[in-house]
Each structure stands twice: as C-alpha cells, then as structure tokens.
Amino acid sequence: MKIGKTASTRINRLIVYIALILGSIIFILPFVWLVRSSFMELGQIFILPPEWIPKPFRWQNYPEALKAAPFFTYFLNTLKILIFNEAGVILTAITCAYSFSRLRWPGRDLVFAVLLTSMMLPYAVTLIPTFILWKILGGLNTFYPLTVPAWFGGGMFYVFLLRQFFFSIPYELDEAAYMDGANPLKVLWSIVVPLSKPAIITVAIFNFIGVWNDLLGPIIYLSDPDKYTLAIGLSVFRSMYTAQWHYLMAASVVVLLPVIIVFFIGQRYFIQGITLTGLKG
Amino acid sequence: MTKSKSLSNEAKWGIVLALPAILGFLIWTLGPMVASFILSFTDWNVVSTPHFIGIENFRKMFMEDFIFKKSIYATLYYTLGSVLSTVIFAFLIALLLNQKIKGLPIFRTIFYLPSITPAIASAMLWIWLFNPDFGLLNQLLGRFGIPRLQWIYDEKQVIPSLIFMSIWGMGGTMIIFLAGLQGIPQEFYEAVDMDGGNWWHKFRYITIPMMTPTIFFNLVMAIIGTFQVFTSAYIMTSGGPNYASMFYVYYIYLSAFRYGDMGYACALAVILFFIILSFTLVVFRSSPYWVYYESARRR
Numbered sequence: 001m002k003i004g005k006t007a008s009t010r011i012n013r014l015i016v017y018i019a020l021i022l023g024s025i026i027f028i029l030p031f032v033w034l035v036r037s038s039f040m041e042l043g044q045i046f047i048l049p050p051e052w053i054p055k056p057f058r059w060q061n062y063p064e065a066l067k068a069a070p071f072f073t074y075f076l077n078t079l080k081i082l083i084f085n086e087a088g089v090i091l092t093a094i095t096c097a098y099s100f101s102r103l104r105w106p107g108r109d110l111v112f113a114v115l116l117t118s119m120m121l122p123y124a125v126t127l128i129p130t131f132i133l134w135k136i137l138g139g140l141n142t143f144y145p146l147t148v149p150a151w152f153g154g155g156m157f158y159v160f161l162l163r164q165f166f167f168s169i170p171y172e173l174d175e176a177a178y179m180d181g182a183n184p185l186k187v188l189w190s191i192v193v194p195l196s197k198p199a200i201i202t203v204a205i206f207n208f209i210g211v212w213n214d215l216l217g218p219i220i221y222l223s224d225p226d227k228y229t230l231a232i233g234l235s236v237f238r239s240m241y242t243a244q245w246h247y248l249m250a251a252s253v254v255v256l257l258p259v260i261i262v263f264f265i266g267q268r269y270f271i272q273g274i275t276l277t278g279l280k281g
Numbered sequence: 282m283t284k285s286k287s288l289s290n291e292a293k294w295g296i297v298l299a300l301p302a303i304l305g306f307l308i309w310t311l312g313p314m315v316a317s318f319i320l321s322f323t324d325w326n327v328v329s330t331p332h333f334i335g336i337e338n339f340r341k342m343f344m345e346d347f348i349f350k351k352s353i354y355a356t357l358y359y360t361l362g363s364v365l366s367t368v369i370f371a372f373l374i375a376l377l378l379n380q381k382i383k384g385l386p387i388f389r390t391i392f393y394l395p396s397i398t399p400a401i402a403s404a405m406l407w408i409w410l411f412n413p414d415f416g417l418l419n420q421l422l423g424r425f426g427i428p429r430l431q432w433i434y435d436e437k438q439v440i441p442s443l444i445f446m447s448i449w450g451m452g453g454t455m456i457i458f459l460a461g462l463q464g465i466p467q468e469f470y471e472a473v474d475m476d477g478g479n480w481w482h483k484f485r486y487i488t489i490p491m492m493t494p495t496i497f498f499n500l501v502m503a504i505i506g507t508f509q510v511f512t513s514a515y516i517m518t519s520g521g522p523n524y525a526s527m528f529y530v531y532y533i534y535l536s537a538f539r540y541g542d543m544g545y546a547c548a549l550a551v552i553l554f555f556i557i558l559s560f561t562l563v564v565f566r567s568s569p570y571w572v573y574y575e576s577a578r579r580r
Contacts, residue, residue, distance in 0.1 A: 016380045023374060024391045027449065031394070033417045034406050050420050092301040100302075103295035115302055118310040122509055122557050124530045125550045128537050129316035130309065135327075152305025159302055184294040213399040215512055220538060231401045235516055238405060245409055252402040259397055267390070271456060 034256075038062070038249035045245050058246070065247040066254065069240070073226060074233035077143070081229065082211050084147040089154030089207045090200060096153045097162035098188045102174060112163075119156050131220060145221045146214075150207075158203045165199035166192060198269050205266040209259055230255050314554075321548035326541045338548035349549070351524040352532040355440060356508060359528065362444040363510075364503045368496070371451040375458035376488075389459070396452030400512035407446050408433070408517050433518050436525040443513050443526065454499050461495035462488070490573040497564070497572045504560050508553070529553055 032052075037045055038061055039054040066072070099105075100112045134145045153159050169192060177187045193200070218232040228236065234255050241247050263270060321338055325331035342349050374392055378385060395403065410417045411432035419429040432442040469487045478486075511530045514520050520527035520535075533553070537546035 013380070013382075016377050016382060020374075020377050020382065020388050023377075024388060027391055027395060029417070030406055030410055030449065033410060037409065046415055048415070048420070049423075050415070050417065095298040096302040099295045099299035103291050103298065105292035105295035105299075108295065108299075111299070111303065115306050118306055120505060120557075120561060121310060121314070122505065122530075122550075122553055124509060124533050125317050125554045126310060126313035127533070128543055128547050128550065129313035129320065131537070132316070132543070133313070149305065149309050151301065152309060153302030156302070184291065184298070188298075209397050213397075213401070215401050215515070216534070219515075220534075231399060234401050234405065238516070245415075248405055249409065252405045255399055256402045259399060260394065263394070263397055271389070 034249050034253060037245055038253050040246050042244065042246050061246045061250040062254070065237075065250040068247060069233060069237045069251075070225075071230070071233060071251070071254065074228050074230045077227060078212065078229040078231075081143050081146050082208065084143070085150040085211050086204060086207055088147065088150035088152075089158060090204060092151055093154040093158040093162055093203060094193065094196075094200065095188070096159045097166055098184075098192060100159065101163045101166040102171065102187075102192065103184055115153075115156050116160065119160070127216075127220070134221065140221060141223050141227060142221075143227070146211075146217050154203075154207065158207065161203060161206075162196065162199055165196055169195050201266055201269045205262060205270055208262055212259055317547045317550050317554075320544055321551045323544040325544040327543055328541070331544065334544075338545050339552075341545070342548060342552070348524055348527060348532065352520075352527040352529050355525060355527050356510075356529040358440050359443060359447075359510065359526075360504065360507045362440065363447040363507050364500065366444060366448055367451045367454055367507075368499055368503060370448050371455035371499070372458050372492075372496070374451075375455050375462055378455075378459055379462040389456070392455055393452035396450045398450075401516060403446075403450070404512055404516040411442060433526070434522060436522045439518060439522065439526045443517075446513070447507070454503065457499055458492070458495060461492055465491045493572040497568055501561060501564055504564065505557060508557050508560070 036052055036054060039057055039059060040061075041054075041056065041058055044051060044055065100108060130145075134140055137144075139145050139148075173191050173195075174187050177191055182190070213231065214229075215231045215235070218229045219235075222228055222232065225236075234251055237251055238248060320331070322333055322335060323331035324334050324337070378388055378392075382388070398406075411434075413419055413429055413431055413434060416432075418432065422429060430442075431438055433439045465487065469491070470483050473483045473487060509530045510528050511534065514526050514528040514531035515534070518526040520531055529549070530553070533546050533549045536542050536549060
C-alpha cells in the first residue's frame with residue numbers, strides 16, 4: 001500500500017514535468033523562430049522544410065535594419081516620453097496613495113472608491129474627447145498628450161497598488177515622526193518612501209512596459225515621422241519592408257529586448273507586484 | 282484643542298496630496314466621458330460646427346451599418362473564445378506550477394514572457410508564424426500530415442487564429458492564479474488527507490472554492506481588456522478578411538481618425554461602454570452564487 005502510493009506519486013510528478021516541459025517548448029518556440037529568422041539570409045528563410053540554424057550567421061541584419069529607418073530617433077523619442085511619464089507617475093502616484101492610505105480627511109474613502117471606477121472604464125470612451133481637448137490646446141504632434149496625463153496620479157491602478165503596500169507599514173512610525181514635529185510630506189519622504197522601494201520599483205517597471213508597448217496613443221497623437229516612437233516606427237517599417245522577414249524580425253527583436261532586460265532586472269519585484277494586485281482585487 | 286487643529290492640518294495635507302488624482306479623474310475621465318455622451322448626439326466631423334441630431338447616430342448604427350454588426354460579432358466571438366481559453370489554460374498551468382516542482386522560476390519566466398512582449402512585436406512575429414507558405418505553424422502541421430491552414434487570411438479562421446495567439450499571452454493571468462494557489466493554507470489539504478480524501482476531493486472542495494475570488498478577478502479584468510483589443514486588427518488584419526476581424530475599438534479608431542466622423546465614433550464608444558458595463562454587471566451579479574468569500578479574513 002505504502003509502496004504503491006509513492007510509485008503513483010512518482011508517476012504523477014513525471015506527468016507534471018512532461019506537461020510543463022512540453023508547454024514550455026510550445027511557448028518558447030515563437031521566440032526561437034523570431035531570433036533564428038533575424039539572423040538569416042532572406043534566401044534561407046524561404047527554404048522548405050524550414051531550417052533552424054542560420055547559415056551563414058548574418059548579424060548584419062541588425063545594423064542594416066536599424067539603418068533602413070531612423071530607429072535611433074524613434075528610440076530617443078520613446079526615451080523622452082518614458083522619462084517624463086515615469087517621473088509623473090512615480091511622483092504623483094506616491095503622494096496620492098499616501099494621502100489615501102495614511103492621512104485622514106473627510107470623504108477620503110468615498111472619493112477613493114469613486115476614482116477607482118475609472119479602472120473599469122473602457123479607454124475608448126474617453127479617447128475622442130481627450131483627443132479633441134489636445135487639439136484645442138494645440139498639443140497634437142507633441143509629446144504632451146503622452147506625458148502630461150501621467151502627472152495626475154499616473155492612473156488609479158498604480159495608486160491602488162501603492163496604497164495596498166502603504167497599509168502594511170506600521171502607523172506608529174508616522175506617529176513618532178509627528179511627535180518630533182515632522183509634517184506629512186516629511187513623513188512620506190523619510191519613512192514611507194524608503195520602506196516602499198519594492199512597490200515603487202514595481203510601479204516603475206509596470207509603467208515602463210506600458211509606455212514602451214503603447215501603440216494607440218502614439219498613432220493618434222504623433223503624425224510627424226520625426227516624432228515617432230519605436231512602436232509606431234516598427235509598424236511603419238513593416239509597411240515599407242513587407243516581405244523582408246529577416247529585417248522585420250531583427251527590428252522586432254530590438255524593440256523587444258529592452259522589455260526583457262528590464263523584466264530580468266526587476267523580476268523579483270515584478271512577480272511580487274502582480275501578486276499584490278491580484279490577491280486583494 | 283490641539284488635537285482637532287492638527288487633524289484639520291492633516292486633512293489639508295491629505296486633500297492637497299490627493300489633488301492630482303482627483304483633478305485627473307475630472308479632466309481625463311469624467312469630463313471626456315460626459316463629452317463622449319454629448320458628442321454621440323451630434324454629427325461633428327472636426328471641420329464643421331457640430332449639430333444636434335438626436336438619436337440619428339444610434340439609429341444608423343443599428344439599422345443601416347452592417348460593419349457595426351460585423352464588428353459586434355467579431356468582438357464578442359473573440360472575447361468569449363479568448364477569455365475562456367486564456368483563463369482555463371492559465372489556471373491549468375498555474376496548477377502544474379504549484380506542484381512543488383524544481384525549476385519553478387524558469388518555467389514561470391517562460392510562460393510569463395510572452396505577455397510582456399510589446400503588442401507590435403508579437404503582432405509582427407505572429408504574422409510571420411501564420412504565413413501560409415513559409416510560416417512555422419503550417420510547417421509543423423505539415424509534419425503531422427495536416428493540410429495547411431490560411432490562418433488570419435481566411436474569413437472563418439481569422440478569429441480562432443487570434444484566439445490561439447492570445448493564449449500565448451496568458452502569463453499575467455497565470456501569475457495571479459499561481460499567487461492565489463500559493464495562498465491556500467496547507468492545513469486544509471492535510472485535513473482532506475486525514476479524512477481519507479483523494480486529489481479530486483482536494484481539488485473540488487478546497488482548491489476550487491478557495492480560488493473563486495481570484496477566478497472572479499481574472500474573469501472581470503480579462504473581459505474588460507479583451508473587449509478593447511486593437512493592435513492585432515490594426516497591424517495584422519486591418520479588420521479583414523471581409524470585416525471578419527473588425528474589432529470594435531479598431532472600428533471606433535477608423536470612424537474617428539480615418540473617416541473623421543467624431544460624433545458617430547463617440548456613439549460607438551457609448552455603446553461599448555454599455556456592453557462592457559452589462560457584461561461586468563452580469564459577472565458581478567452572478568458572483569454570490571459561485572464566489573466564496575472568507576468574510577472573517579477580510580479586514
């Protein structure tokens with residue numbers, strides 16, 4: 001009986017591993033296909049049945065693809081948007097989350113609940129009037145529509161995430177600082193922020209990926225090719241080089257790579273952050 | 282005396298520090314939303330002055346616009362297929378990953394990475410994978426003797442193809458499931474062991490009930506997100522073939538920014554708002570029947 005049980009658990013474990021490894025191969029295959037295509041000669045790409053090892057190994061695809069369109073300009077534009085966006089999100093999401101979690105004021109929780117409904121709102125509903133507003137303000141074809149809204153709390157998702165985290169910091173720390181005559185801003189800066197680094201990094205990474213991957217915003221607001229971001233630049237590149245799969249895949253790898261690097265640097269925080277949002281939802 | 286003074290001081294700080302989010306809600310959410318509702322009753326096309334035309338936009342939408350019907354069908358079909366298969370698949374993988382296996386971080390990363398791949402990059406990659414002549418998918422099918430498919434280039438196959446592609450991006454949902462599974466106290470399972478229960482009892486009477494809040498959360502977020510799919514239509518299919526993948530938000534985009542019909546696009550957006558609202562309400566209303574909340578542990 002005892003032996004039978006361990007044997008069956010062993011078979012179960014084997015099945016679990018086989019399923020996971022098979023699943024992993026299926027999930028990783030598109031990436032392998034992407035990278036292998038990006039190093040091939042165009043001729044080899046069209047050989048049937050497909051070959052997996054690039055021969056010759058054409059790393060020149062990368063510089064050639066990047067030179068075929070002003071990708072460096074696209075990169076700089078994306079970076080500019082990213083910096084101003086991140087600064088706004090981090091600064092204002094922190095102050096708002098702090099106010100909603102550790103300062104008492106009349107109507108606070110009601111206001112928070114109302115603001116939270118914006119997370120459920122389809123963005124398409126606000127899209128057109130927001131566009132019109134920017135048109136009136138003369139913000140079309142500038143980076144303002146893609147950066148300024150970040151300075152208004154940076155989206156309730158981030159405020160919510162930080163607020164959850166701030167709740168876990170003991171309030172006695174704040175009280176001690178108030179005894180010493182500190183004001184709320186000082187408490188935020190010297191107590192809450194240093195203890196919340198993981199949550200703040202999580203927000204920064206989430207927002208990085210959001211801005212980097214955004215396509216609809218740049219499409220609507222940026223019309224001048226000098227202003228294009230990487231995402232929109234890549235989509236334009238695609239319409240110019242329809243069947244040049246080696247170049248298209250090389251350019252895609254370039255757009256993908258920073259996201260992967262940031263993910264691996266911040267992986268620990270990242271997984272924690274998703275966990276935090278999901279569990280308390 | 283001093284207490285109440287310091288309290289009002291705290292309140293002042295509180296309101297000032299929360300001001301960005303409050304103003305942001307008014308300027309970027311509530312204001313535009315109200316404007317959308319108002320504009321949906323006009324014929325505004327950016328150039329001319331808007332006229333109030335009553336419910337004409339909505340009448341046209343339901344009575345004359347066959348693309349609207351196609352886009353409703355395509356979006357519902359895609360949302361239903363994608364949400365169900367993504368949630369089920371993510372739950373299965375999370376269950377496997379929760380079996381105290383070796384190499385968890387590696388597996389987790391592999392299943393998670395596709396979900397943070399920039400939509401534009403994964404769209405490019407999948408166009409290439411779906412390529413009927415040289416794409417990987419048809420080559421693999423050929424190896425098993427299955428005739429090649431047209432994937433996104435066929436009216437009937439385009440939505441199933443995009444659903445298939447969306448499963449590849451299920452990583453975020455999976456991570457939330459995994460966190461939920463890891464939060465289930467081990468003693469509950471041990472209690473089942475004591476009573477002589479097997480894995481099915483554990484799954485049916487511990488795992489499923491304990492996971493219903495997480496399933497609920499993932500379901501709501503997946504419905505809201507999937508309904509607003511845009512990039513795959515914009516980059517991969519242009520809404521085709523024969524409008525079979527004319528996703529709703531893409532149609533709003535075309536109406537507003539290609540055809541310049543802002544009033545009509547706002548009317549479309551208003552309908553989208555009510556569709557998503559009713560779907561979310563149905564899930565919320567149904568939740569007392571299947572979502573299990575541990576009232577003692579909440580607060």
